[in-house]
Amino acid sequence: MTTRRAFASVLALSGVAAATSLSGIGLARAQEAGGTIERIKAAGRLRTAAIPGSEPFFHKDILGGGWSGACVDMVKDMAAALGVTPEIIEAEWGTSVMDLQTGKIDIMFALSPTPARALQIQFSDLAINNAFTVIAKKGLSVATWDDLDKPEIRVAFDTGSSHDIFVRRRLPHCTPVAVQSPTDAIMALQAGRADCVVQVVVIAAVMHARNPAVGDLVLPQPVVHQPTCIGVPVSPDPRFLTFVNNWLLYNRSEGIVQEWMFKALRASNVDPASLPPGLEF
Template sequence: MVTRRQIGSLVGLGAAAAIIADSAGSQAVADNAPAPGESTFAQIRRTKKLRIAGIVGTEPYYHKDLATGQWSGFCVSMATDLAKALEAEVEIIESTWGNSVLDLQANKIDIMFGLSPTPSRALVVEFTRPIMNNTFTIIAKPDFAARSWEDLNKPEMRVAVDIGSTHDLFARRTIPKATLVALRTPDDAVLSLQSGRADCLIQVAMLSLVTVKKNPRLGKVSIPTPVSSQPTCCGVRVDLDSRFRTYVDNWLEYNRSLGALREWIISSLSLVGIQEQDIPPGLQF
């Protein structure tokens, strides 16, 4: 028979065990929490974690297998290699393009791959050297006559863009005389081309290749002259110690010289069925 004293002893042991477990969990959280004034580089080296944002459904940049939870894609390949170089592991936090800058500011992530260095973003985060230059392309039927941006810069040319995007800003600056069919989302812009409301659609190459692969009846991807592109960079937190940004810059240049960046891009495009022969001649990443 178990006495009251023995029961009290067992309860005491259970409570003590719970306190120890709770303390261990709290300590693990504390070990991964940023120390006051700690730089991003020092935090990664201490925690052995490189935290990045992952965005569902943005192939070839990010892809999440909903069955297994595994991530892949161009940005994930880069993050995995960078983490290995830093003797750390990748930790992926699901987010959105719009929230990624806020995640950097709040120290939820350490780096965001695939950001365009717009002036408004540069007010609150810092950018590395370019990962690549993403060429502006158009999607149109094969018999579409425009071969240059100047050919498109006419009122009779109906050009689809998604409002507020880099495509929109580029079009307003480069072809101000064209009739812009400016729509709320990229999908809406694609539908306007499909329905005949627009003559062509402007997208950067990494997106236009995917768009046409998903819907070949839209037309084909072409590169108007002169070739125009925008840089795609990594965003990092503003830090008095610039060592992490400098490290990423050096890592980018090293992998560019090896040809690794292009290999990661080509490999990620295969996630959506795009092979190297599908890439228009003259398109450089």
């Protein structure tokens, strides 16, 4: 037989359990409501990835181990706006989306917003309106993209990048030569393992400036523009992406993004005036 006192005890215990459960739910919701910006500020750091051999976006000092480049200037400026310290993690283009998904990094600069990627992460507004170009071996005539879409033409590109996606979509009949980095693609051309390299123009211009004898820098027709954006993890809190877009709008309208890009290009011995028209920073 249940006594009134026992029944009261059961009610009391149930109340404690319910309160504990509700407090746990409330804490989880509070943490979620805090969002990405609060998490970054609490950690005191804004983490991004950098890819070796991807000038002018990223440049690694082999001797000192430090990083420079347009995207490094960007993350430093954004971290300062958030009141935190920038943290740069070495990675590859092919793993950058996964790094965002798994929480290894908070943000990734210089990413192309492909539909497949957009199903996995979120993208900012346009940061750079790039264009695809070719570094072709001496003697190889390239006027249009169709000139490269042949089985006998070996096209080098770095795996997992926008170059990779573009070559497989636009040049389905070529012989693909997939390598790890943009620098490796140039090495494949130098070694005779490839007939040409496909890269966006700002990277190709740097690679060509290092060794003009490697081949001819060509802008095949029709010009294929490549939008470059900033990637962030998917989140129910829209404020971080809103912040990124506002930061981008301000720095583009003030010409600061262009300053960062021109500075990085000049550091790689590329005259910005030599770039083809139509690029937007």
